[in-house]
Amino acid sequence: MLAFTNSSEKQSPTVIGAGCKLTGDIKTDHTVQIHGEIVGNITAETIVIGRGGVVTGEINTPTLFLHGTLNGTAVVNTANIFSAAQMTGELSYKTLNITCNTGLECKLLKRKGDKHE
Numbered sequence: 001m002l003a004f005t006n007s008s009e010k011q012s013p014t015v016i017g018a019g020c021k022l023t024g025d026i027k028t029d030h031t032v033q034i035h036g037e038i039v040g041n042i043t044a045e046t047i048v049i050g051r052g053g054v055v056t057g058e059i060n061t062p063t064l065f066l067h068g069t070l071n072g073t074a075v076v077n078t079a080n081i082f083s084a085a086q087m088t089g090e091l092s093y094k095t096l097n098i099t100c101n102t103g104l105e106c107k108l109l110k111r112k113g114d115k116h117e
Helices: none
Strands: 014-016 021-023 031-034 037-039 046-049 054-066 069-081 086-093 095-098 103-110
Touching: 086 095, 095 103
Parallel strands: 014 031, 021 037, 031 046, 037 054, 046 054, 054 069, 069 086, 069 095, 086 103
Antiparallel strands: none
16 A cells, blocks of 8 residues: 655655666655656755765755765765765765775865855
């Protein structure tokens, strides 16, 4: 049985499932979970790129959880990078949490103020 949200529920996540490929941009005030592939830009309150998830584009979010692959630019307050994560491009952050054995091959930029106050 599937559970659906309605317009009165303000916290329903957007989920891109495994095997799904989306070309285009996503902009939401909620969480976006990516288990498939997105070619485009994502702006959301929280972005979770799961193992097997691939994003090619620009990420803009207060909180990023990266378990999969990100190819592009990310502007975040807090980046949580886990052991299976892969990233190329540029990561602009205020707080960076990295577990061991990640595949980061990107430029890291520590920010002090500005975006996502």
